[in-house]
Each structure stands twice: as C-alpha cells, then as structure tokens.
Amino acid sequence: MECNKRNLKLDNTEFQKQPCFDAIGxxxxxxxxxxxxxxPLNRIINALAAANALEMWDMRKAIIEQLRILASKPESAPFAINVAVCNLEKDKAKYVVKQSLDKFDEIIxxxxxxxxxxxxFEFFISLFIYEHSTTESQVAIELAVQAIKVWCGNDDQRYTFAKNILNKLRLFCNFDFIDQIxxxxxxxxxxxSLRDKVEIANDTATQHNTLKITSKTTGDPITDSDEPLKFEKFRQIELPAVKPDANGIRHYSFTIEFEAPKELLLSNKPKLIGLQLEAILECSNQ
Incomplete structure (x- = not known):
C-alpha cells in the first residue's frame, strides 16, 4: 500500500470516537x-479506526480500495462484506459490497x-435483490433463495429475519420478484418442517427398536436399554453334560428372550434381529 509522506495529527476528541483505535492501529x-x-486481515478494523481518529483520509481510502479487491474474490468476500458494513458509512459500504455481486453464486x-x-447479510442480499428485481430473472430469484437458505440453515430466527428483509424490500422492488422469492x-x-417431523418419528422408532437382550438364566441385561443394540459374540460357552445320540452327536437347545415394546411388535414394519453366536463343540468319538 503506497502513500505520500505526511505528518500525524493527534486529536483527543477523535480518539474517543474510535473505540477500536489502539497501539496496533x-x-x-x-x-x-x-x-x-x-x-494483516485481522487488523483492518484497527487500521480503519486509526485512519479515522487521525483523519488520514488517504490511508482510509487505500484501505477501502483493498476491501473492494477482497470483496471481488469469493473466498474473501464474506470477510470484506462484514468489515465494510460494520465499519463504513452506507455509501462506502455499498461501494465495497457492490463489487461482490458478480460472484454472488460463488460467495454464498x-x-x-x-x-x-x-x-x-441484510445489506448483501438487499443490494443483490434490488439490483436484479427489475430484470425478473429466474436465475437471480433462485440465487436469492439459495443465499437465504444457506445463511439461515436450520435457524428459525434467521428465517424470520430474512422474511422481514423481504417485506422491507417490497417498497423498493418489483412485487412479483419478491413474491416469487x-x-x-x-x-x-x-x-x-416435514423433515423435522420425519426425523422425530424416526428417532421414536429407533428408540422402540432398541432391544434389550436378556439372559433367561441370569436375568441381567447384556446391553443397557439406553444404548443402541449391541450384538455380542459368545466365544466360549459352558454347556451342560448331554449324552450323545447313536451317531455321537450331542444336541443342545437354547432359549433367547427378547424384551421389546408392544408398539414394535404390533407394527407392520419388518422386524430384523441379528444374532452372532459362536460355539466350538468338541465331541469325543464315543
């Protein structure tokens, strides 16, 4: 950032107007x-505060030009927009933010x-909508909607805020353009909203499908009822003495009891239970 040499002016009154003015600035x-x-990017606000406090308008102008360059690049535009809107007068902020509109689709x-x-966000989306409302461009409408969806995410308060922005814009923009958005x-x-309901229903179904496997002999749960179902491997089983049949084969029978809520048992959904039981039975040739 080049400049001409000049003297610094120190004015106590200006310092008080610039709370961000510090030794760094x-x-x-x-x-x-x-x-x-x-x-450094994280010191632009300090530099702006210093330029304002010291009435160094050439330095201030140079910083604004740098912000404008940052606003033209998708990866740095959100930062430049935030700094400009929060720290510059409306006309200067518009000068910076307007530079980002050509890359709107990449920035969002x-x-x-x-x-x-x-x-x-209000400044950015309002400027974009205002600039395109007279064109009735379907692409611009879809981009505005996408920007609102991305910025709002799952935040209902942000959606309310965005709808308030659209209501304000009705006074200045094409009604049909705003209505479509x-x-x-x-x-x-x-x-x-429907997705949320489905997720809640799925959560409930998941809870109902969380089975508790209980050993009939001990009555102790193998898995905690509050945790997802775990399938345990029985690598060694002590079997009671059973006489082999005529072919030398010992026959064993097991009873496994599952506890499940009646909602699951009465539902029409497929009921799948996975078991992994391993036992190595060594029979003598007697």
Whole structure:
C-alpha cells in the first residue's frame, strides 16, 4: 500500500470516537506515513479506526480500495462484506459490497458466508435483490433463495429475519420478484418442517427398536436399554453334560428372550434381529 509522506495529527476528541483505535492501529498509521504499510486481515478494523481518529483520509481510502479487491474474490468476500458494513458509512459500504455481486453464486457457497452477521447479510442480499428485481430473472430469484437458505440453515430466527428483509424490500422492488422469492422460501420452510417431523418419528422408532437382550438364566441385561443394540459374540460357552445320540452327536437347545415394546411388535414394519453366536463343540468319538 503506497502513500505520500505526511505528518500525524493527534486529536483527543477523535480518539474517543474510535473505540477500536489502539497501539496496533497507530503503528500501522506510522508505517503508512513512512511510505508503506502492510495490514494483516485481522487488523483492518484497527487500521480503519486509526485512519479515522487521525483523519488520514488517504490511508482510509487505500484501505477501502483493498476491501473492494477482497470483496471481488469469493473466498474473501464474506470477510470484506462484514468489515465494510460494520465499519463504513452506507455509501462506502455499498461501494465495497457492490463489487461482490458478480460472484454472488460463488460467495454464498463459501463456508464463511454463514458467519456474516445480520446487518451484513441484510445489506448483501438487499443490494443483490434490488439490483436484479427489475430484470425478473429466474436465475437471480433462485440465487436469492439459495443465499437465504444457506445463511439461515436450520435457524428459525434467521428465517424470520430474512422474511422481514423481504417485506422491507417490497417498497423498493418489483412485487412479483419478491413474491416469487417468498413462495420458494415458504416451500423450503414447509419441507424443513416435514423433515423435522420425519426425523422425530424416526428417532421414536429407533428408540422402540432398541432391544434389550436378556439372559433367561441370569436375568441381567447384556446391553443397557439406553444404548443402541449391541450384538455380542459368545466365544466360549459352558454347556451342560448331554449324552450323545447313536451317531455321537450331542444336541443342545437354547432359549433367547427378547424384551421389546408392544408398539414394535404390533407394527407392520419388518422386524430384523441379528444374532452372532459362536460355539466350538468338541465331541469325543464315543
């Protein structure tokens, strides 16, 4: 980041207006005055605060330009959007965020996209919808819906927030464009709700299908009823003395008792029980 040399102005009043102004920001400002400053991404807010407090408008302009470059790259755009919306005036934030709209479809796929805060998401999605609402582009509608779905995830509060954004945009955008987005969002919420019900039902069925295997002789559960069913291998079984038949074969009978809720037994679902019993029987040739 290149610049012309100049003197620093220190004003106590400006310091109080910039709570993020600190020694780190001051060091960056001094480097900038010296002709070059390298700002780590996690120190951009410190640098902006220093530029504002010291009224170093050329440094501030240079930082905004760097944010604009970051906003044009999908992998860094969510970060740039967040910083711009939360730390710049509306017109400057728009200048940065608008740069990201051409890569909208790639930006919303970034893992960091879901981490942007409410204000940043509102600014980003509102600008995108506003820019495309007059075109009635189906692609733009689907992208807006996808962005809302990705950012909201399973968070109902975020969905409510997103719907409030759409209501605000009605005053400035094509009604039909907003209606189509809302319809698709409502469909997604309905599917999401049905999926939740299915998952709850499946959880209940899983609980009912968790069997407790009990030894008839001891009465002790082999598996805990609160844990998933485990199939144990019996590698050694002590068998009672049984006389062999005429062919020298000893015949044994086993009784295995399963306890299960009646809901499972009465249901029409297939009932599968897996057993793994291993026994090595050595019979003498007598």
């Amino acid at each position: 001051l060091a960056i400002a001094i480097s900038f005055v010296g002709g070059y400053a390298e700002i 796929k970034q893992n960091s996209f879901v981490a942007i805060n409410n204000s940043s 809302e319809r698709l969002i409502d469909q997604n919420l309905t599917i999401h």
